[in-house]
Amino acid sequence: MAIFDLTEAELRKRSSMKWQTYPPDVLPLWVAEMDVAVHPAISAALLAAVENGDTGYPVGRRYAEAFRGFAKRRWGWEVADTQVRQSGDVMNSMLGTLQTVTEPGDGVVINPPIYPPFRTIVERYQRQLVEVALTDTGRLDLPGIEAALAGPAKPKAYLLCSPHNPNGTVHTAAELSTLLQLCAEHDVTLIVDEIHAPIVAAGTVFTPILSLPGSERAISVTSAGKAWNLACFKGGLIVGGTQTGDILARLPALLLQSMGHIAAITHAAAMNSAADWVDEYLLEVQANKELLASLLREQVPAARYTPSTGCYFGWVDCSGLGLANPARHFLDQGRVAFNDGATFGAQYGQWVRINLATSPRIITEAVSRMAAALSE
Ligand SMILES: Cc1ncc(COP(=O)(O)O)c(C=O)c1O
Known part of the structure; x- marks a missing residue:
């Protein structure tokens, strides 16, 4: 079974920052919490x-x-x-x-x-x-x-x-x-x-x-x-x-x-x-990065994204989309939460950080919400 396989219903039971900051109709892929169960040894x-x-x-x-x-x-x-x-x-x-x-x-x-x-x-x-x-x-x-x-x-x-x-x-x-x-x-x-x-x-x-x-x-x-x-x-x-x-x-x-x-x-x-577990989920993280790249190519082709080999984030350049504030637009219009690039440096307001330590299902839904937010 995949490590990133928790359902949205399971994840919404969590009371920490990632799943509770936004209203329930927002899909959260922001702060660096992972959508995983606690390792059995821990x-x-x-x-x-x-x-x-x-x-x-x-x-x-x-x-x-x-x-x-x-x-x-x-x-x-x-x-x-x-x-x-x-x-x-x-x-x-x-x-x-x-x-x-x-x-x-x-x-x-x-x-x-x-x-x-x-x-x-x-x-x-x-x-x-x-x-x-x-x-x-x-x-x-x-x-x-x-x-x-x-x-x-x-x-x-x-x-x-x-x-x-x-x-x-x-x-x-x-x-x-x-x-x-x-x-x-x-x-x-x-x-x-x-x-x-x-x-x-x-x-x-x-x-x-x-x-x-x-x-x-x-x-x-x-x-x-x-x-x-x-x-x-x-x-x-x-x-x-x-x-x-x-x-x-x-x-x-x-x-x-x-x-x-x-x-x-x-x-x-x-x-x-629990070191082996990290190696196992890293395979899923890399697959999630490739998935994000291909979904963006198909549905949000003006976004620019190159998968990296470290961390579990996607750092996406949205400057081709013509939005004043991409993170705000995706949140307001698409009901999907990413980190606003401006929090990482004022000049990065056209970027978003997407937390990919989650299931392919949630990543797929997130990109379709981005695309929907752009078509409105
Ligand atoms: C680079 C980096 N340093 C530190 C932290 C937070 O660590 P701590 O909660 O132990 O201060 C994070 C959390 O995302 C991080 O990404």
């Missing part, structure tokens, strides 16, 4: 904890241990226990690290289009945004990055998303090595969000930033939250390069106390016992 660990009344504070290194084992098996990457800190989630880990390595007013590089909280944690905490957009083919603009690092803002930190949300680009080892070299030359701390790292199609190589030479001063933040759909259990990991002891020692104390005990149990169960 629900077994969760149920055992609840049955035992095991709902107190976390103790020990269960999550860090699970991650180290997973990283070694999946990427052949050996992480020392001393490099890993457990925390409450990924974005607070990125924020806490950013606050540790920068002062208010310091420049921080991001690459739009980008997961919106990257911009938030720079702007809301009085750092200065230095934006270097991805190229037209969705890759890192290395000459642009070099110019920004050498430019007047003199950035002190760089927030990279790897793989990149929303467009699903998987950065190559060569690109990442160049980035590390540029950051070292300009004394910039590279903080890399690798939460989507397991979600990479077979045949594409994901390179953990800290597995590369020159990553001694870089930091990775991650969790099992995306790849196993565990956002409700707040947990995260901060992994420092081999020469980041001074940074790790200065991380905010409460950040390092914010992991929940059930998060540690469920995220660890995912990494220890």
